[in-house]
Amino acid sequence: xxxxxxxxxxxxxxxxxxxxxxxxxxxxxxxxxxxxxxxxxxxxxxxxxxxxxxxxxxxxxxxxxxxxxxxxxxxxxxxxxxxxxxxxxxxxxxxxxxxxxxxxxxxxxxxxxxxxxxxxxxxxxxxxxxxxxxxxxxxxxxxxxxxxxxxxxxxxxxxxxxxxxxxxxxxxxxxxxxxxxxxxxxxxxxxxxxxxxxxxxxxxxxxxxxxxxxxxxxxxxx
Numbered sequence: 722x723x724x725x726x727x728x729x730x731x732x733x734x735x736x737x738x739x740x741x742x743x744x745x746x747x748x749x750x751x752x753x754x755x756x757x758x759x760x761x762x763x764x765x766x767x768x769x770x771x772x773x774x775x776x777x778x779x780x781x782x783x784x785x786x787x788x789x790x791x792x793x794x795x796x797x798x799x800x801x802x803x804x805x806x807x808x809x810x811x812x813x814x815x816x817x818x819x820x821x822x823x824x825x826x827x828x829x830x831x832x833x834x835x836x837x838x839x840x841x842x843x844x845x846x847x848x849x850x851x852x853x854x855x856x857x858x859x860x861x862x863x864x865x866x867x868x869x870x871x872x873x874x875x876x877x878x879x880x881x882x883x884x885x886x887x888x889x890x891x892x893x894x895x896x897x898x899x900x901x902x903x904x905x906x907x908x909x910x911x912x913x914x915x916x917x918x919x920x921x922x923x924x925x926x927x928x929x930x931x932x933x934x935x936x937x938x939x940x941x942x943x
Contacts, residue, residue, distance in 0.1 A: 725761040725762035725764055725791075725795065726762075726764060727762050727764055727767075727791075727795045727796060729795075729796045732767045732768055732770075732771040733768045733771050733772055734768070735764060735765065735768055736764075737764070737891075738887070738890065738891070738913065738914075738915035738917065739858055739886075739890070739891035739892075739893055740764060740765045740768075741913055741914075741915070742885045742886075742893050742910050742913065742917050743765060743826060743828075743856050743858070743893055744765065744768065744769065745885075745906055745909045745910055745913070746854075746856060746885065746893065746895060746901065746906055747769065747824055747826075747856070749901055749902055749905045749906050749909070750823065750824060750854055750899055750901045751823070752823035752824035752854060753773055753775075753776035753777065753823055754776060754777045754821075754822050754823045754824075755769060755776075755777070755778050755779070755822065755823060755824045755825070755826055756779050756781070756813070756814065756817065756822045756824070756825045756826070756851070756852065757778065757779065757780040757781065757826045757828065758781050758810030758811075758813065758814065758825065758826065758827045758828070758829055758839065759781075759782065759783075759810060759827060759828040759829025759830070760780040760781065760782030760787070760788065760791075760805060761782070761787060761791070761828070762787075762790075762791040762795045762797065763780050763782075763791060763797055763803070763805060765826065765828070766778040766779075766780045766803055766805075767797070767800070767803060769802075770800055770801065770802035770803035771800070773802060774800070774801035774802040775801070775802060776802050777802060777804070778802055778803045778804065779804045779805075779806070779813075780803070780804070780805045780806070781806055781808040781809070781810050781813040782805065782806075782807060782808070783807070783808070783809045783810065783829075785807045788805065788807055810827070810829055810836075810839055811838055811839055811844050811847070814844070814847050814848055814851060815847050817851040818851065819850055819851060820850075820851065820852070820853070821851050821852075822851050822852040823852060823853070823854065823899075824852050824853075824854040824855070824856060825848045825851065825852045825854070825855045825856070826855075826856045826857075826858075827839055827840075827848070827855065827856070827857045827858065828857075828858040830860070833860050833862070834860075834867070835857070835859065835860075835867065835871065837935060838937075840857070840870070840871050840874055840935055841874060841934070841935045841936050841937050842874050842877045842878065842934050842935065842936050842937075843936065843937045844937075845874045845875055845877070845878050845879075845896065846877070846878040848878075848896070849878040849879055849896060849898065853897070853898040853899035854895065854896070854897055854898070854899045854901065855875065855879065855895070855896040856893055856894070856895055857871055857875070857893070857894045857896075858891055858892075858893060859871055859891065859892045859893075859894055860891055861889055861890055861891065861892065865928075868884075868892055868894070868928075869928060869929050869932040870932060870934060870935055871894055872884070872894055872925055872928065872929045872932070873929040873932040873933065873934035874934035874935055875894060875895075875896035876896075876925070876926070876929060876934070877934055878896065879896035879897060879898055880897065880898050881896075881897050881898075881922040882894065882895065882896055882897070882922060882925045882926075882929075883895050883897065883903060883919060883920060883921050883922050883925055884919070884920045884925060885906060885907075885910050885917050885918070885919050885920075886917055886918070886920070887915060887916065887917045887918070890915075903919055903921065906919055907919035
């Protein structure tokens with residue numbers, strides 16, 4: 722399973738389509754201060770920092786060996802606008818002040834599954850406390866159960882939830898209190914080299930009408 726792709730000659734190049742879709746959303750939202758939960762080789766954060774060195778990208782990666790690999794083989798170096806730390810994501814979000822970030826990006830997996838403790842209502846509520854926009858990478862599990870569960874959690878804490886994605890691939894879920902211009906997102910995502918479509922809030926609401934979100938009492942929290 723491909724987990725990271727870094728172009729050592731061009732840090733703004735994002736090979737994975739879902740990362741380009743996330744960047745589209747962040748650009749449209751004007752998000753310059755972004756807290757990233759799950760770093761891998763920090764492709765998205767490095768691209769954003771290269772484009773906007775006066776912004777602030779903070780990456781929290783729980784696996785020290787992943788960061789070591791990125792530093793040794795994938796060119797991860799100190800650069801303006803980028804801060805990388807070995808830290809657990811939920812605790813990192815909890816430690817942030819209210820409204821201290823423009824966006825929170827959750828791109829973390831155990832095998833191909835989002836860690837349950839990052840996507841409970843309580844965890845997503847904390848993300849909504851520190852930022853008006855939460856983006857979550859959800860891998861396609863062919864059932865839609867994961868997507869519905871995460872969307873239901875976001876709907877508990879955000880005024881609107883929408884998504885950007887394509888068939889049989891990753892879906893980017895957005896919990897949005899920032900009133901992002903979804904028409905602009907849709908136009909730019911459709912023009913990507915891997916075209917994506919935007920599912921608006923009303924369609925997401927219908928999708929999750931009978932879905933119960935995850936809560937801390939039913940998830941392993943670290």
